[in-house]
Amino acid sequence: MEIANRVKTLTPSTTLAITAKAKELKLKGYDVIGLGAGEPDFNTPDYILQAAKNAMEQGRTKYTPAGGINELKQAIIDKLMTDNSLSYDMNQIIVTSGAKHALYTLFQVILNEDDEVIVPTPYWVSYPEQIKLAGGKPIYVEGKEENDFKISSEELKLAITERTKAVIINSPSNPTGMMYSEKELSALGEVCLEHNILIISDEIYEKLIYTDEKHFSVAQLSAELKAQTVLINGVSKSHAMTGWRIGYAAGPLNIIKAMTNLASHSTSNPTSIAQYAALAAYQAETDPTVEMRKVFAERLNALYDLIVKIPGVTCKKPQGAFYLFPNVKETASLNGFNSVDDWVQALLEEEKVAVVPGSGFGTPDYIRLSYAISKEQLVEAASRILRFVENNTK
Structure with missing residues (x-):
């Protein structure tokens, strides 16, 4: 076969x-x-391990809603408000089997055949493959070493065609560790607004920064940019929970609804026990x-x-x-x-x-x-x- x-x-x-x-x-x-x-x-911190153990002992080992349990969604909403000054409703959040699954599901619901996604290089290895699996076409824009591997608004504008559907912004970046400033994000965002391009903001490393610079999400820069951004994050890097496979997406209602519908026919739901562990991660006072x-x-x-x-x-x-x-x-x-x-x-x-x-x-x-x-x-x-x-x- x-x-x-x-x-x-x-x-x-x-x-x-x-x-x-x-x-x-x-x-x-x-x-x-x-x-x-x-x-x-x-x-993984002990209090998170204990939360998973408690969840098992309490029988929280059954199916959950495809988009995640409401308690965890609310904890994510609270986190986004506290850390990023972003306000979302419950139906604008989907919990996924890792941030990678959030990205995969997102590309599946936004891309039609030959739609283009602008991917700055260097890129995380799975971006192009996931785009191609969804029938799309990755369009590479070089992030030059002399510009800290970041692309400019002018370079973004030159890459846009009538087929462009989205652009990926990964900050801090895998593999370079570099981070976009508020000013740089604002300039990129203006181009995306002008051309009606969705911004995919991968922020999985936001908590691991070693300078005095502040992490900014492009979604927090304006209401218009928030409405045109899907934010991707999770507990893998921030809480040493890579194997637990809990990530999430926050964004426009129609996109999150479509992602949830697709998840209901693919993964059913993220692992129940891992969701309660992630809930403990976000509710804890310790960082x-x-x-x-x-x-x-x-x-x-x-x-x-x-x-x-x-x-x-x-x-x-x-x-x-x-x-x-x-x-x-x-x-x-x-x-x-x-x-x-x-x-x-x-x-x-x-x-x-x-x-x-x-x-x-x-x-x-x-x-x-x-x-x-x-x-x-x-x-x-x-x-x-x-x-x-x-x-x-x-």
């Missing part, structure tokens, strides 16, 4: 593939340091990101200082998330490799350091390094990378 055409062009997630390869080598007994993980290395931010900031500074000393490497210091995104094209060339992908493969084989090649993010001259592992491992990884570069320099 031949598989459907819609999945034939899909490429596996680069981040998941490199993580799987690292785990495979570890199982064979190799001392592998994996810098590919896109998740905090902290365990687990305070400690995470402190630790991540220390790791960022340590790794960044070591990476920029490696011959041929250039790197912008990120503002948020937990990734470095250095340019290693010159380094790979010094080592005699034709591509960064080949350099990455050799690094894994020779020094047992797993990094994610930038080709998966639409930028083949770069690599993504996650600092969601211990500081000691990061220092050792940087030492191995330096040794690999020095041993292979022609």
